[in-house]
Amino acid sequence: MTRPAPMVLTIVPVAALLAALQATTPPYAMLTGPIRTTGHQTETVLSTTFGVKVHRVLKAGTIAYTRFGRAVQLQTSGVWIVVSAELRAFQETMPVRAATLIGASGRSYRQSRRAGEAPGILSAKVVQPGLPTTGIFVFELPDDETLGMKLVLSEQYDPQLKDEIGVFLEDDGTASRDRLEIGKDGV
Amino acid sequence: MVFDRERKMWWLSLASLPALVAAAVVINAWRNIENYRHRIETDITQGPDHLDYAGATWRLENVRLLGDGRDAKLRLPGQMRLVIVRLVATATRDIGDAWGQCEVSLTDGTGRRWLPLDVSLSNDISRDLDPGREPVSGCGITSLKPPPKDHAALIEEKFVVPAEAVPVLSVKLSTAALRPKAIGFALDLN
Amino acid sequence: MTRKMSRAWLTKLLAGAGGLLAAALSLGYSLYEQREADMIPQVEAATPVEAGRWKVSVSRSTIDAAMPNGARISPGKKAIVAEMMLENISAESSNLYGNLIKLANVHDASKPQYYLKRDRAILWDLHPRMPEAVTAVWEVPATLSLPTVLRLRIEGAIFKPRDNLYAAPGWFPSGSVAEVALPLKVGIEP
Numbered sequence: 001m002t003r004p005a006p007m008v009l010t011i012v013p014v015a016a017l018l019a020a021l022q023a024t025t026p027p028y029a030m031l032t033g034p035i036r037t038t039g040h041q042t043e044t045v046l047s048t049t050f051g052v053k054v055h056r057v058l059k060a061g062t063i064a065y066t067r068f069g070r071a072v073q074l075q076t077s078g079v080w081i082v083v084s085a086e087l088r089a090f091q092e093t094m095p096v097r098a099a100t101l102i103g104a105s106g107r108s109y110r111q112s113r114r115a116g117e118a119p120g121i122l123s124a125k126v127v128q129p130g131l132p133t134t135g136i137f138v139f140e141l142p143d144d145e146t147l148g149m150k151l152v153l154s155e156q157y158d159p160q161l162k163d164e165i166g167v168f169l170e171d172d173g174t175a176s177r178d179r180l181e182i183g184k185d186g187v
Numbered sequence: 188m189v190f191d192r193e194r195k196m197w198w199l200s201l202a203s204l205p206a207l208v209a210a211a212v213v214i215n216a217w218r219n220i221e222n223y224r225h226r227i228e229t230d231i232t233q234g235p236d237h238l239d240y241a242g243a244t245w246r247l248e249n250v251r252l253l254g255d256g257r258d259a260k261l262r263l264p265g266q267m268r269l270v271i272v273r274l275v276a277t278a279t280r281d282i283g284d285a286w287g288q289c290e291v292s293l294t295d296g297t298g299r300r301w302l303p304l305d306v307s308l309s310n311d312i313s314r315d316l317d318p319g320r321e322p323v324s325g326c327g328i329t330s331l332k333p334p335p336k337d338h339a340a341l342i343e344e345k346f347v348v349p350a351e352a353v354p355v356l357s358v359k360l361s362t363a364a365l366r367p368k369a370i371g372f373a374l375d376l377n
Numbered sequence: 378m379t380r381k382m383s384r385a386w387l388t389k390l391l392a393g394a395g396g397l398l399a400a401a402l403s404l405g406y407s408l409y410e411q412r413e414a415d416m417i418p419q420v421e422a423a424t425p426v427e428a429g430r431w432k433v434s435v436s437r438s439t440i441d442a443a444m445p446n447g448a449r450i451s452p453g454k455k456a457i458v459a460e461m462m463l464e465n466i467s468a469e470s471s472n473l474y475g476n477l478i479k480l481a482n483v484h485d486a487s488k489p490q491y492y493l494k495r496d497r498a499i500l501w502d503l504h505p506r507m508p509e510a511v512t513a514v515w516e517v518p519a520t521l522s523l524p525t526v527l528r529l530r531i532e533g534a535i536f537k538p539r540d541n542l543y544a545a546p547g548w549f550p551s552g553s554v555a556e557v558a559l560p561l562k563v564g565i566e567p
Contacts, residue, residue, distance in 0.1 A: 128301055
């Protein structure tokens, strides 16, 4: 019959070893997560597959634009943030569908689908290699989240082993305007 | 006696575990690699005129370059150019679903790759350029109802590319079943 | 010999006792769960309820002949409309409110469609710390007889930083957290 002492002496260290391995292994979700590149608003931030240059960050209480000849006005319980930017693709025709703002508290705010039909929305465009394209991303946030924001872009939300670009936005302290008109040529 | 056999089996099972785990990993990896190979184009047959591929003979029918003001007096902003590629495929056998997930793209020498415009935008442009005629379908739609044996199908795809890439472009075509094999034609646009 | 016999008996006895204990624990746990389920806290209308990812306060419910965005409802159907304040109390924008509220005393109701009052349009994402007035609409057959008091069950969700399959963070259902009873009025047509 097997004696208990050596059995315990084997099982306990093996269990400890396995527990240690499990605790120190990076989770699958992290291993297959995004390939991150970060930069500042003052520079053009480039990853292997695409790049972004943020031009302006505007705050407004109301945004207004024309869609199919009909005037649209959108209010928010917080504040609208409109980011104008230039995107470029390097290797292949690709969209940049996912845009998120990380607010002051660290919460993440995806771009607002409410303004999804405004002119020049970048996430509705397809970026062709060699042809930089400009446009806007539109977000709504509570006012106190708008300091020290970070813009995060990728081809799709929750990218796996794909490029993700983060851009720290300037706190230029621009006052929130009451109304921002989004025209065909941007803001 | 019985104990001996049981013990032998136990040790055999334990010893075969690593081999079985390794085999499982290899089989899984092999499957993934196969899947990946059906998504990439690496084995490209470049042709001057006629190429046999996916049960048909392919040739480049014609290529239009728009945006510099020469063709259709169309001027596109900045470096933007529109390239319209037409291919003709004559079926040499019954095609069935062999053209599934057909992909057409433009490439330059440096590894950049342009994918065609989506169907609705492509059709809108066709109607603007030639209001009287039905738009010619792309490869994806044609693959759903391919031509019968000895019949030909005309396929049109539109691309937006920068002007500097135009002289070195070539078109590539591949189907899911045959990838990584693909065929290609140089466009010879100047 | 007797010693060996008694040992075998002891093993059997232990195994039997273990099995019985497991069965008793399982039974006790399911009884406990059943009791818990019966004890869903009842809340008044317009009381904020925290349900993990969402904070919701349902204020009233009506039977309507039109959708909140002005669209007609499907023929042969009527709409149960519930008005509420809905706030995302998680750390990221989300549109996964489809399972938040269930009709406890109307059978076979599908998932509701949510509308944003501010825009009179379909609700997409709700952003953290930005409560909005929204309406949930359940379409039910027009012939279905409805209770005079509608009981809505609010389903909770729990955040796990590492789930059991991929060790990825995620939200998982955690059972009903509250039930609210509302008089179901027939809406006045606009």
